Amino acid sequence: MNAPITEHLAYLLAQANREINRQLELRLSKEGVPVEQWRILKVLSDGDGHSMGELADAVLLNHPTLTKMIDRMVSDTLVYRVQDPNDRRKVLMFISDRGKVLCKKLNSLAVDQEEHILESYGDKPTSELKRLLESLIDSSN
Amino acid sequence: MNAPITEHLAYLLAQANREINRQLELRLSKEGVPVEQWRILKVLSDGDGHSMGELADAVLLNHPTLTKMIDRMVSDTLVYRVQDPNDRRKVLMFISDRGKVLCKKLNSLAVDQEEHILESYGDKPTSELKRLLESLIDSSN
DNA sequence: TTGAAAATATTGAATATTCAAGAATTGAAG
């Protein structure tokens, strides 16, 4: 017989991702915000304008999904669109003041989670895991 | 400023998972099968009957999604349902002969991928990463 | 300079997922 599915890297990643994501979702739900929106706010919180393509890459969403999520966030006045003056094909996304306030709250919820992981999983394993994940991602490009 | 999103464990996991999953998807698409169906076949390939609840846990899908995916797989005669004689609330899923044949092909495609990762990423980092992921998952329960 | 190809974002239809409710069966307390 072949190796069981629980030994495949793809499966272990999916499982770990699912679990950690579930925990984070649970915390962010206190503010009624999906994980993807937190990512968007966090990327935009540098105050710069980011094009949709750039954003889609950064927040791990494909274009149409991002467009529709941004539509919602614009309705909620968390972010706003500006046409890029240098390339009018592009739309630059900016975070609003309301978005910044929300983002701060979300950050602290996310930090709570990271601290919880550090406690139960350990300091060294966590940083070692992060290092390995980064290098796996690098080696996949 | 807060830590950038790229330093959060949740983000790194999502990114790595997305990338590895994308690669696996690409291989399995040669047989026109989504990753989740491969997982289902693999779990069932022990020949035992598995209840829907058990399966849903194992393949990281929630109940209704699994039910509908199983409906498709039953249509394709890859698996079949049998009512559990000991507990008639339960449905036991079995893999068919056709399912077994397909599963073998998929396994070798998946093994290809694992080997590709081992080559580009290295033998030791891979097993170390797997170990850390397993223990993260453990510590989250 | 013009026109074709590439890049960027959005839209709408098709598909898939999720949530909440329902049906069937079992378990267990009174």
Add this chain to the structure above:
DNA sequence: CTTCAATTCTTGAATATTCAATATTTTCAA
């Protein structure tokens, strides 16, 4: 034994995601 709560799975409606097509702008070669 009966009844009520819990377990298991499925269904249908609401929601979200994806694919393919479209519109707009830019790039670049002829």
